Amino acid sequence: MVQSRRSDLTPDEPPRHAPTRLLLAGVTLALATIAAVGVYTFTQIRDLRDRQTAISERNRKDSLQLLRIQNDLASLAVAMRDMADGAEPYPLPAWQPAFDRLRGDLTAAIALERTLAPPGREPAQQARLERTSEAYFANVDRMFELARAGQTAAAVGLIRGTLIGQQRALDGTISQFLIVNNRMQEEAAAANRGIYDRVAAEIMILVAVLLVVVGIAGVWIVVVNRRAFEAVRDVTAQLRTLSWHTLRLQEDVQRSVSRELHDDFGQILTAMGTLLGHARRRVPGDDPLTEQLDHVRTIAQETLDRIRAQSQWLHPGVLDDFGLEKALARCAEQFERQTGIRTTLEATGPIGDVRPEFAIHVYRVVQEALSNIGRHSGSSEARVQLACDGAALRLEVEDRGRGMAAGRARTVEGGLGLVSMRERAELMGGQLRLRQSPGGGLIVEMRVPRAVVTTTPEGVLT
């Protein structure tokens, strides 16, 4: 009786869930974690960059405007000194366009600088700058009025007494602004360093979490995968057990039918033939009944031959009586006789050690392979080689026909035959494959572990 190692598996066992959803869930979780970390990191860095750029850019622009103001103030200082000293051969009113231009630029620069000023600047400071600037240019206007009125000395006095002092006050205010800007730049740089440190720490934590998540997901995937493989292996074992049962049942039935045909119907027909012979001898030679009895006797004999042939096909009795090698020899002879394809058999090693329950499968494989040669190969000869060595039982059935093309045709047209051969080989723990013969034909090759087919290894089908 054939039985499975997992014979405790029954149809009542609840079906396993497919692992696909779990795997997808794991992958999705890992990807989601990576995406979350990426988005977080990108956002942090972008915000940091924007903030740093904004601070630096504002500070740079503000400092540029402050330098522009300082430059204008320095130019005014030079101009006032030249005017006071009479360094240029031009009357005081001739300087007004230069002052107007500097005034325009200075006013524009102060207005622009106010929009760029750091948030921490005291409003009072800004107001003082603008008031001083207005007062300065009001005095400049007065100075030019005096100059145009011919009061050069009074104008020069205004320059020396008031304007130069106001210009210096403005210059001092701007210098203070620049100092504040530099200090803020340093503070911003320190703040940026703090932000960088914090972001770095957060990224480290996130990377650690990511590694843990990916590690857990990986272990989980491995476990799920292993379970899936075990489930597949169990199902395969059950299918193989079922298949084995089916084949054994098939062989048993065929053996039983074969015996019935051979023993019962064979004996009946033999008896009928004997009785008809007796009756024939009792009938006079010229009696017309003689011819009829001969005819019936011939029919009985032909029926007997057919029954015997069918019995042999259903189960080769010679296998039970004389072993695998003789059975294969008979099979080869019959094949050659029936098809005209010259067939040789080479058997080496202890073929007789092959246990009967496996021998029938070897026989069936040879039978199917020769049948395929007869139907598809177009070969004029066939060779069956069976060898049993210390490791395995090796079978090769070779023809000289059309080779792999025919092999493919056999696979397509007689797919069940090839499947049956492969299944029998795998049930014996072996493998079956087709390969190109060096002579151009096809070789059906089967290799079965000797330990399986010649002994009864523990845990193997019995």
Add this chain to the structure above:
Amino acid sequence: MNVRPPTGLLLAAFVAAASPQNPPAAGFELTDVTTSAGLHFTHYTGASGRKYLPETLGAGAAFVDIDNDGWQDVILANGTDWPGTAARGTATARVFRNTGHGGFEDVTAGSGLDVPMYGMGVAAADYDNDGREDVLITAVGQSRLFHNVGKGRFVDVTDRAGLGGRTGFSTSAVWIDYDRDGLVDLFICNYVRWTPETDVFCSADGTRKSYCTPEAYPGATSWLFRNKGNGTFEDVTATAGLLDPTSKALGVTMLDYDRDGWPDLFVANDTQPNKLYRNTGAGHFVETAVGAGLAFSEDGRARAGMGTDAADLDNSGIPSVVVTNFSGEMLGLYTPTTAGHYEDRAAHSECFFFDADLDGLLDLLVVNGHIDEGVRAAGGRVEYAEAPHLFHNAGGRLVDVARQAGSDFAAPKVGRGAAFADIDLDGDLDVLVTTNGGPARLYRNRVTLPNRAIRIALRGTKSNRDGIGAIVRVRVGSSWLTRLVRTGSSYLSQSELPLTFGLATHPAADEAVIEWPSGLREKTGSLAAGRFYTITEGRGVTSSQPLNRR
């Protein structure tokens, strides 16, 4: 005081005209013919180890036809020994007469220009309309005006002209008929208030003296002298609205950016905002650089403006402005956007300008050179001698083709001034480059494309005789090529006064329109390529000669 960082300097913009096409990268060759042409000159800086600021900045040169023979001669400004130092020579400006077909002979001795002075720049024009080109040589100290008395001889008329006693650190200069009275007036740039006596100690390492930056000295106003017509000039700086003691001017160019017919001035200042003086037409200028977008760099900084030029780069009829700056700064290429407003294009495209292949589009030449011989030791990528740039105008895209133009030309040099002229009258523009403390280099141009040109010289009758300030527009097909007759520009230098219009492969210019400073608008008919035309105010083309295209 710190030493200035790297330096860079000098440009000259050229002319040419015609329908745009796409020439190869360099359709011309510039060959160094200095020696074969006989132009033997080495600039004398007067350096004696005192590291005086002017030693790093000179000197310029000019192409001038001093003897009216039709061939462009060369005048090279030169330094001299400083007061208080042992005289090591008798360096003066040098004059080289063009003997025809590009050969030169030294005619300095006896020319009247062989006056010891610390010369910086050269500007030439016929200020008294006597038919001869007069010469101004700007200087550290007293700049000098030389009156051309004929046959290539000059007389120093500085004092007689009323320019005596006006000393300064003068650099570039232009002749400009700002009041359009038929007499060219004189604009002189002044850099800073420096004299050997007021020199300050600057040092890079705290011990040894080095060259100072301009921040070490206060600025100085440039001057405008009005030509009174009797051989004298009057200082109208203040009344014209140009008094500006804050500027540190190195370069000046004349342009008509608002196309009102009145010549305007653009002044390139070093570490100070550039100035654009709009001529109101009433003898007065209004400074508009900030509003026009020409005063500062894109980020609002005053750059180290040095050489400058203005020309119609895109054949739109409105001039673009180029300003060379100190190394480490972008060269400013200001192209017109809306009326009276410019945009600094170089900040985006990193390119600059000049034309040499007569394809009808102006190209750009820029020569460079650091001020400090020890700059290499200070590290960085800046060298004392630097390679020039020659940017080919490929229809709006400027491509540096200096190396393709010639290995001699592309060799590093301590470049300062640059000027162009057709020295061999073959129709293309040859190049003269001066170096600081080194030789002047003359490069002969050979256009390898089948491009041809027309050249036009103007003769004013009611306007000033040179036609300075006249706008010449030449039509080639549907393209109008606009050029302005002017002096100065570039840096300390002056190119020839005749205009060259590249016609590409067109056989002729369809017409020319001359807008004279007098207000006369004059048209000509078709002008065949390959010829030199003289157009006299009110009389049209009065002479035409073939060019010696080889």
